[in-house]
Each structure stands twice: as C-alpha cells, then as structure tokens.
Amino acid sequence: MDRFRMIFQYFQSNSESVMNGICGLLALASVKMYTSFDFSCPCLPQYNMAYGLGIMFMPPVILFLCGLILNRQSLVMLEEWRRPPGHRKKDRAVIRYMCSSIVQRAMVAPVVWIIVTLLDGKCLICAFSGSMDPEKFVGFANMSTAQVQQLLAKVPCKDDELMRNNTSRRAVSRYLRCCSQALGWSILLILIIAAFLARWLRPCFNQATLLQARHWSNYIDIEQKIFEETCCEHSRLFAHKCILHFFESMREEIKRHSFSLPREGEGAKGEEDLLRGITDQDRVNKLLKMWYHEKPPLDVSQAHQR
Amino acid sequence: MDKFRMIFQFFQSNQESFMNGICGIMALASTQMYSAFDFNCPCLPHYNLAYGLGILLVPPFILFLLGFVLNNNISMLAEEWRRPQGQRGKDPAVLRYMFCSMAQRAMIAPAVWVSVTLLDGKCITCAFCTSVPVESLGNASYPRLSQGEILRVLARIPCKEIYNGQQLIANEVAIRYLRCISQALGWCFVLLMTTLAFLVRSLRPCFSQAAFLKSRYWSHYIDIERKLFDETCAEHARSFAKVCIQQFFEGVSMDLVASHCHLPRKAPANAGEAAEKLLGITDQGTMNMALKSWHRCKPPLHLHPPALPTGNGWAEGQPCTHPSVPRRETAAYYSWV
Secondary structure, X not given: OHHHHHHHHHHHHHHHHHHHHHHHHHHHHHHHHHHHOOOOOOOOOOHHHHHHHHHHHHHHHHHHHHHHHHOHHHHHHHHXXXXXXXXXXXXXXXXXXXXXXXXXXXXXXHHHHHXXXXXXXXXXXXXXXHHOOHHHOHHHOOOOHHHHHHHHHOOOOOOOOOOOOOHHHHHHHHXXXXXXXXXXHHHHHHHHHHHHHHHHHHHHOOHHHHHHHHHHHHHHHHHHHHHXXXXXXXXXXXXXXXXXXXXXXXXXXXXXHHOOOOOOXXXXXXXXXXXXXXXXXXXXXXXXXXXXXXXXXXXOHHHHHO | OHHHHHHHHHHHXXXXXXXXXXXXXXXXXXXXHHHHOOOOOOOOOOHHHHXXXXXXXXXXXXXXXXXXXXXXXXXHHHHHHHOOOOOOOOOHHHXXXXXXXXXXXXXXXXXXXXXXXXXXXXXXXXXXXXXXXHHHHOXXXXXXXXXXXXXXXXXXXXXXXXXXOOOOOOHHHHHHHHHHHHHHHHHHHHHHHHHHHHHHHHHHHHHOHHHHHHHHHHHHHHHHHHHHHHHHHHHHHHHHHHHHHHHHHHHHHHHHHHHHOOXXXXXXXXXXXXXXXXXXXXXXXXXXXXXXXXXXXXXXXXXXXXXXXXXXXXXXXXXXXXXXXXXXXXXXXXXXX
C-alpha cells in the first residue's frame, strides 16, 4: 500500500503541474506551427480577406479544441456533470470551478497564436491590403477602381512582377504591419492586466467558496484515479485466481483419469507444486488446447469451495 | 508474486501511455517521411492527377495498416473474436471497445500525413493544375490554342523550369491560387478531425458511461489474463525443463554407477552443496559423454517419479531409443486409461 500512497501523493500534488505542462507545450507547439507554416497569400481580390482571416482564426479554434481534448480533467468534469445524483448530491460550484479552470488553460494556446500572428503582421497585410484607401498612397492614386483593386491585392506578394521595387507597395505594407503590431501589443497588454487583476482580486470575493470548490474538484479527480487503479488491481487478482483455478481443475482431471497416488518425493516438492501435476508433453498440449477452446467461466467463487 | 504485481501494475497503468507513445512516434515518423520524400510532379496532363492524388491517399492507407500491425492488442482482439464460446460467453461490447480504441489510435498518423500534405500544397498543385480557371486568373485574350495544347501548358505549372505559358497565365499566380485552395482544405480537414475527436470524447460520458466502464474493465482484464497465463506457462516450462534435465543427469549418473559396478563414492561430509550439484559427473570424459548424449538422445517430454532408474542406455553405447509411451516400471503407480 505504501507504493500506492506514494504514487497518489505524486499525482495529487502534480495534477495541476501536469495540466500546466500540457498547456505550456501546446503554446510552444502553436508558435512552432506558425513558424513552420508556409504562409502564401493568394494576392487575388476576393480571396485575400478569406485567407488572411482564416489563417488568423481557424487554427486557434483547433488549438482550443485540442486543449480541451488533451486535458484529462475535462472528462472528469463531464462525468461529474452527467452522472445521476444517487447517494451523492451534485455541487454546481465545483463543476463551475472545474469548467473555468479547464477553459482558462485551453485558451492559452489560441491566444498565443493570435498574438504571434498579429505581431508578425503577414495575416493582416494579406487580409486588409485590398481595403486600403488608395488616395493615401501616391502610387495608387490615379487609377481606375478595378486596377487599383488588383494592385492592392498584390501588395502582400513581394516577388510579383508588378510589385517588385514598388515603393507604394512598401508603404502600404509598412502601414498595415504597424497597425497589426499595435493591435497585437494592445491585446497582450489587456490580457496580462486582466490576468493580473483576476489573480489579485480573487481573494477579496468568496474565498471560502473557492477553497471548497478547489478541494472537492481535486477530490473528484483523485477518486477517479484511485478507482481506476483499484479496478486494475482487482482485475489482476481476478485473472490470477482464474488461471490458478484452471490449472487446479486440470490437475483434478488428471488425478481422476490416472489414479496415481500423490507422490512423497522431498527434494522435488517445490518444483512439483509449480508443475501442478502437468508433467508431460501431451498434458501440456491438452492444457493449451483447453485454454483456447474452453476458457474458464468468469467466476472464481468456486475456487474457495474446492 | 510481488515482482509480477509490480510489473503488471506498470503495464496496466502504462499500457495506455505506451500505446499513445507509439501513436505519437508514428505521427512524427509520418511528418519526417513527408519531408524526406522527394516529390516530383510528372507535369504531364493525365499523369498529374494520378500522381498527386496517389501521394495524397496511398501513404495514409499504408500508415493506417501499419498502425494496426504495430499494435500488440490486435492479436488479442482476433483471439477473443475467434475463440469458441466454451464456458465463457462473449461480449460484443468489449470487442467493439477494443476495436474502436485501436482504430482511433491507428487513424492519427494518416490524418497527420493528409494534413501536412494539404498544408504544404505540392500535391494539390500537381493534381489540379490543369483545372485552374484561366479566364479569371489569366490572359483571356491570348491566341486560342486547342484544348489539348492548353492542358499541356497548364500541366507544366508545377515545373517552373519548363513552363512556357507565362503569357497564358502567370506561373506564380496559378501556384499561389492552388496553394491557397490546398491550405484552406488542409485547415478545414484539421478542424474537422479535431471537432470529431472532441465530440467523440465529450459525448461519451453523456450517454453510455456505465457501459463504457464495463467494456474498459473487461478489455483490460482479457489483456492481463493473457499476460498472466503466458507468465504462468513460462514458469511451468522452466520448472519442467529443470526437472527434466535433473532427471537426465541423474539417469546418466546411475548408468555410470551401474556400468562401473562400484558403489557411488560418498562425498566427504564437508564438501557441501557443490559436490551434490555435480550429480556424480566428475571428469572430462564423463562430461563429454553426457553432452553427446544430450545432443543425440534427448529425454522424452515426460517427467517420472524420481526414484525410478530410467537411464537411457547411454553407458553401454546402445543406439538411442525413443519410447513414445512412458515405460511402465512399476505397475502399482499408474495405469493409463
């Protein structure tokens, strides 16, 4: 039992750390995904906005769902939410606490993606280059609408033959990048201030309820783990008994058919016990065949009666 | 038994982690395979589609099958499915649970391959370059070519070095267009897979939790029972071999005594265990004969009571006989029915 206690103390103190670790890994994975993703704006009037905004918002949704899937506690929370009350009442505060802690952790990776995207600037340049006011930029001022649209759509593509060495292109690009980075830094600042306030002001409101909710949500988590461990231990013991019972019944059958008296050899006592009366090739083959064709019933209560 | 308990707890608690680990390694392997693979679009009208779609769809199928092959539990599932009923009923829910959990893990590497392929864009560019809308993207006023000519020109889009249709449609424009479509498809595919995984995982506790707990318990039980049975058989085989070999050496020793017609020398009292373990074989010649006999005339797979002299005729140099039934030295002990 000592081993169990050690393992569960480890899990208890580290359940939060494990979840924080997964959260951090997902955030790093989102940065890595962004840097390895080959962003190529289509530079076509109707497609730019869809592509740019799609790249900015679809991966965060995917990362959020991944954050929920990879978090073990979300399953525990769902089970607690959906279980019949039985003999144990359900506490809404605990479920709310678990839900909010899961969602907060799952939000980290999407927010990291959005901020990295904004600070890099490519997405916004791609999405909004077509919405720029051409009057503000010298190179685009005196053209027909359709032409201007085409040219503005090509701004994100530096290597396009029309856009190479075009100073107006660089002006538009710089302008959009500046807006994008300003937006990125502002969002980062707002989020950090919000997190700071939430953490500092929380003890001022409902601290007792919070402590209770946190205790019972930890409890539910640990109870679930211990239940699974106990089931494993139980199934191992069950299997052990079942197999011993099987070997015993083979030995009884052999005794019944061969009328051999029990031997009294001293030196071989230990080995004979292990051999369980199965001492030649035919008997071993018969045992193996029997194991396949007729597995014993899942009932070890008879083992005690023999 | 403590050792077994520790080992089985390790396997049980870590079986899921072990399977997840294999799953993750295969996903990484599929990414690595893709980056190491040298993609070469044929740039010919009818071959492009076949090549592109083949690279997109055939490796995932291979990875899916490989996911099943590398999963140890597939043989357990097959055995449980095909065994005769005997005294133990079969539960289809358990079989379904085992199959579903294996299939889910096997799906990950193919999904990673398809996502990486679509997000990279080369396959779709190769496969669909002949379907690019030339009217909207290209130069509609270009002197009319025959349909076949246009297809041939468009098919060369992925191969920049030999592309000769710059006036028809700019190479970069076409590639950017196709890549944009491919990446959009890729992200939609990843979103779809993630949503499915999320739904499967979160709807289960809402509907069939009790049945799920039951299936999970019994599928773990079947696995543990199989492992324990293998361990017990291995233990039995070890004891069997030990007794068999011990009896062989005893037989050799007795034959030696019988052939030389002298009483076995009593080992001095203080020689201890070592002398006993020598089993009467104390010189090079005797040992060599014992080894030769072991090779030429292995004893039958039948352990007999220890007191019976069952030498196999080694000492007189007789040809080896292999009795197929055990010799009935003492009728009082057994009668085979």
